[in-house]
Amino acid sequence: MSLKADLTSTDLAEIRQSALGAADPLGIAAELAAAVDAGRLSDPDDAGPALVLAAEIAESRSKLDAGLRYVDRALETYGKSDDGPAAAARALRARLLFRAGREDEALAEIEPLRPLLTQDTEAPAYISVALAVGGRARLAEEWLTEAVQEVLAEREGPEPTSAEDAGLLFFLLQQRHRIRHALGRQHDTHDVLAERLETKLANANAQAAAAGSSDDLLFWPQAEFETLVTRFPALTEVYGADWDEHRARLERELVRRSGPDVVLVPGTVAGLEAAGDPSDAKTRADYVSASTDHISWPPERNSPCWCGSGNKYKKCCLPRSRG
Numbered sequence: 001m002s003l004k005a006d007l008t009s010t011d012l013a014e015i016r017q018s019a020l021g022a023a024d025p026l027g028i029a030a031e032l033a034a035a036v037d038a039g040r041l042s043d044p045d046d047a048g049p050a051l052v053l054a055a056e057i058a059e060s061r062s063k064l065d066a067g068l069r070y071v072d073r074a075l076e077t078y079g080k081s082d083d084g085p086a087a088a089a090r091a092l093r094a095r096l097l098f099r100a101g102r103e104d105e106a107l108a109e110i111e112p113l114r115p116l117l118t119q120d121t122e123a124p125a126y127i128s129v130a131l132a133v134g135g136r137a138r139l140a141e142e143w144l145t146e147a148v149q150e151v152l153a154e155r156e157g158p159e160p161t162s163a164e165d166a167g168l169l170f171f172l173l174q175q176r177h178r179i180r181h182a183l184g185r186q187h188d189t190h191d192v193l194a195e196r197l198e199t200k201l202a203n204a205n206a207q208a209a210a211a212g213s214s215d216d217l218l219f220w221p222q223a224e225f226e227t228l229v230t231r232f233p234a235l236t237e238v239y240g241a242d243w244d245e246h247r248a249r250l251e252r253e254l255v256r257r258s259g260p261d262v263v264l265v266p267g268t269v270a271g272l273e274a275a276g277d278p279s280d281a282k283t284r285a286d287y288v289s290a291s292t293d294h295i296s297w298p299p300e301r302n303s304p305c306w307c308g309s310g311n312k313y314k315k316c317c318l319p320r321s322r323g
């Protein structure tokens, strides 16, 4: 693949979507760096994000040295800036250092970012991911707990009732909850609040996704899929000839719609039949609209795939979108 002569921000977003599933992702990373060198970015401010993207691509192929070279160059372009993108790039650098076994350097990179936990809504995610990758989930838990307490102490009024209402606190609670599940902790009151806000947000997202009144994001788990197409063979036209094709179609549709609120609605044959005639498209759309069940997308590359196969997303449905 050869990149276009001049790269816009939209091009970069598209490359981000497609590069990891491409035949030669490292070639794309090298071309991104070359485009920066040659001044072939429509917006010079995209140099940092382009190099960060190159570093992430290299990381995805476990090319840690290349990843570090790209991220170092990204940090050079950010200069002394310590705003969100620069901080996220530092967290990426820490993650690469952890992966490369350079723990002390990784910690030295990540520790100065800690105050951002109570300032930047994206910090809880990139900091906890870096620490978890470095086998420091307990440290992440400690930092997040302290940040939650700090934000709660400053917060006035009643407990938040929605993710929007909670703001930064939501992102802290969410990451803390995730990390504590990974550590096998019992729920505490912060986790209970996190789960309540997460459920509310997920339901709102599922309703928003369903409001388009189509069954495009209706997902049939494997056993349900087999039952569905055995009983209603005509539906293979709609959902795919087999389960692999079904998942590939969904993954492509998810990539196409890609945004922070995309969710899948898992279906059951019994549920659909209760809603009416399964061969009727309107029945299926209504069934999706009425569902409060959801699967959020995309998972982390190394997390279990959304389809429930038990395989890592990067080895399961992520590559299907390229098929």
Ligand SMILES: [Zn+2]
Pocket: 177, 181, 187, 191, 195
């Ligand atoms: Zn939980």
Ligand SMILES: [Zn+2]
Pocket: 247, 305, 306, 307, 308, 309, 313, 316, 317, 318
């Ligand atoms: Zn999958």
